[in-house]
Amino acid sequence: MTITEKILAAHAGLPRVEPGQIINVRVDVALGNDITAPIAIREFKQAGANRVFDRSRVVLVPDHFAPNKDILSAEQCKVLRDFAREQDLEHYFEIGEMGVEHALLPEQGIVGPGDVVIGADSHTCTYGALGAFSTGVGSTDLAAAMITGEAWFKVPESMKFVYTGKLGPWVEGKDLILATIGRIGVDGALYRAMEFTGPAIDALGMDDRFTMANMAIEAGGKSGIIAPDATTRAYVEGRVKRPPTYYESGPDARYREVIEIDCSRLRPQVAFPHLPSNTRSVDEAGTVAIDQVVIGSCTNGRIEDLRRAARVMRGQRVAPYVRCLVIPATQEIYRQALQEGLIEVFLDAKAAVSTPTCGPCLGGHMGILAKGERAVATTNRNFVGRMGHPESEVYLTNPAVAAASAVLGRIASPEEVAA
Amino acid sequence: MKLTGKAWKFGADVDTDAIIPARRLNTSDPAELAKYCMEDADPDFVRKMKAGDLIVAGKNFGCGSSREHAPIAIKAAGVSCVIAPSFARIFYRNAFNMGLPIFECAEAAADIREGDEVTVDAGTGVIRNATTGAEYRAAPIPPFMQELIADGGLMAHLAKKARAG
Ligand code: SF4
Numbered sequence: 001m002t003i004t005e006k007i008l009a010a011h012a013g014l015p016r017v018e019p020g021q022i023i024n025v026r027v028d029v030a031l032g033n034d035i036t037a038p039i040a041i042r043e044f045k046q047a048g049a050n051r052v053f054d055r056s057r058v059v060l061v062p063d064h065f066a067p068n069k070d071i072l073s074a075e076q077c078k079v080l081r082d083f084a085r086e087q088d089l090e091h092y093f094e095i096g097e098m099g100v101e102h103a104l105l106p107e108q109g110i111v112g113p114g115d116v117v118i119g120a121d122s123h124t125c126t127y128g129a130l131g132a133f134s135t136g137v138g139s140t141d142l143a144a145a146m147i148t149g150e151a152w153f154k155v156p157e158s159m160k161f162v163y164t165g166k167l168g169p170w171v172e173g174k175d176l177i178l179a180t181i182g183r184i185g186v187d188g189a190l191y192r193a194m195e196f197t198g199p200a201i202d203a204l205g206m207d208d209r210f211t212m213a214n215m216a217i218e219a220g221g222k223s224g225i226i227a228p229d230a231t232t233r234a235y236v237e238g239r240v241k242r243p244p245t246y247y248e249s250g251p252d253a254r255y256r257e258v259i260e261i262d263c264s265r266l267r268p269q270v271a272f273p274h275l276p277s278n279t280r281s282v283d284e285a286g287t288v289a290i291d292q293v294v295i296g297s298c299t300n301g302r303i304e305d306l307r308r309a310a311r312v313m314r315g316q317r318v319a320p321y322v323r324c325l326v327i328p329a330t331q332e333i334y335r336q337a338l339q340e341g342l343i344e345v346f347l348d349a350k351a352a353v354s355t356p357t358c359g360p361c362l363g364g365h366m367g368i369l370a371k372g373e374r375a376v377a378t379t380n381r382n383f384v385g386r387m388g389h390p391e392s393e394v395y396l397t398n399p400a401v402a403a404a405s406a407v408l409g410r411i412a413s414p415e416e417v418a419a
Numbered sequence: 420m421k422l423t424g425k426a427w428k429f430g431a432d433v434d435t436d437a438i439i440p441a442r443r444l445n446t447s448d449p450a451e452l453a454k455y456c457m458e459d460a461d462p463d464f465v466r467k468m469k470a471g472d473l474i475v476a477g478k479n480f481g482c483g484s485s486r487e488h489a490p491i492a493i494k495a496a497g498v499s500c501v502i503a504p505s506f507a508r509i510f511y512r513n514a515f516n517m518g519l520p521i522f523e524c525a526e527a528a529a530d531i532r533e534g535d536e537v538t539v540d541a542g543t544g545v546i547r548n549a550t551t552g553a554e555y556r557a558a559p560i561p562p563f564m565q566e567l568i569a570d571g572g573l574m575a576h577l578a579k580k581a582r583a584g
Contacts, residue, residue, distance in 0.1 A: 072445035122485040138487040138513035187479035362441040385459040
């Protein structure tokens with residue numbers, strides 16, 4: 001069995017499972033946010049339920065429109081707060097502790113290797129980087145899981161990606177996943193589990209691995225997964241709250257497809273509007289003048305991302321009439337960036353640094369685009385209207401490219417700014 | 420159940436931001452969401468369409484976020500069903516969980532033109548284009564999903580299971 005099948009079988013109480021089989025699994029963690037949880041909570045109440053199945057396994061994070069952007073958003077966040085209080089949830093994160101959910105849960109050790117995690121948020125696939133089966137569902141699924149502690153799944157076929165070669169300078173996990181989506185398309189992995197393997201993955205740190213698993217959904221994938229290794233163990237030890245289980249694909253594992261990607265010649269990637277699959281190398285971007293840069297999100301708002309952005313921005317200044325927003329994904333990342341002097345680098349460069357929030361990533365608040373404006377963002381989606389006006393544009397890149405673009409006021413490669 | 424109405428065509432990879440943009444997500448009230456259904460794909464859609472009409476789209480319909488607001492907005496706007504060659508998996512799941520009929524059929528999605536009168540037999544998955552007379556058969560729905568629909572969605576299905584002990 002593949003790693004995905006092994007985890008699902010263990011949680012379904014079955015000796016083995018086959019792709020296509022519909023199973024009921026026990027979920028280790030069920031997650032909701034200020035957009036999706038209010039619907040789930042409404043359905044939870046309508047079903048006449050009184051208590052969640054386990055107060056330590058239902059996690060609520062108000063991160064999308066929080067700090068509350070308007071009165072309606074304040075009402076939605078209040079629904080979460082009231083429910084968390086009523087159910088005495090162990091993991092509810094108020095502003096001040098709150099972070100972007102998919103950066104927060106691994107950091108706080110709430111999710112770990114071998115888990116089955118569902119979240120009413122499509123980027124729940126992020127935790128696959130830890131060797132967990134983790135996938136996005138809707139609010140109704142969340143409501144059902146909050147009551148029963150279970151969810152139904154069709155066992156996905158697996159698709160194996162083998163990354164070889166050594167990464168060049170300024171090439172990151174983001175570029176690997178963008179290149180992958182560029183190659184297979186936004187539905188290239190539809191309904192499937194994407195298994196990321198190979199020497200180039202072994203060499204990646206956890207932050208880059210989270211970035212890759214995070215964007216599995218952008219290829220239509222049900223999940224993205226990386227088998228745990230020494231890097232994973234070092235990350236979860238002393239952090240993860242429940243004892244982890246380390247799975248790996250067996251020699252009998254069957255894959256629908258195996259795709260090899262040679263990374264040795266890969267350059268930083270840019271996904272042009274309006275699909276994440278619309279990728280080219282930064283050297284082929286041409287002259288694209290920009291109005292805004294966003295460095296943050298569940299894709300690229302972690303400490304390693306901020307370090308790379310700061311390395312490019314040190315001693316530089318954001319171009320005139322360009323807005324640059326840096327949004328550390330969690331309070332801990334914010335604090336770490338402060339201690340390492342990264343925040344000072346951003347402030348010196350005239351970038352704005354914000355409290356953790358999803359904010360502009362989904363066009364919520366904190367940096368909405370006007371008609372005709374263009375942004376370079378380290379986020380994961382560049383759909384029409386994603387960051388504001390339907391006639392605005394979003395270009396997806398890694399944090400180093402985003403920082404260089406902020407300095408030059410156009411899409412730029414990091415080499416043009418920093419050595 | 421027969422679903423009959425006029426077809427409205429959309430392209431491939433229609434994402435959930437196009438179905439209901441994030442700026443409308445500070446509420447989950449179906450009537451409110453319905454007003455902005457497909458806003459960023461076609462701003463006039465809700466004014467042009469009539470209750471019962473169908474959406475016929477390209478592959479990977481509903482890709483992007485997990486927001487159930489997307490199928491809610493479509494259903495509350497009065498759209499009777501969606502026909503596409505394929506659906507993004509969370510959208511597919513959400514549609515069944517909350518009772519919006521959707522049909523996978525590449526031929527029908529390609530042939531049907533905007534404005535055609537279309538009838539879908541939800542039970543058999545037979546799609547009939549009354550304008551051209553053509554007939555198609557949608558991909559069969561797995562038994563478990565049929566059970567979900569028959570019970571009226573996931574929550575009703577669970578309630579039934581709980582009653583059965
Ligand atoms: S940062 Fe963006 S993609 Fe990530 S959870 Fe928030 S809105 Fe979604």
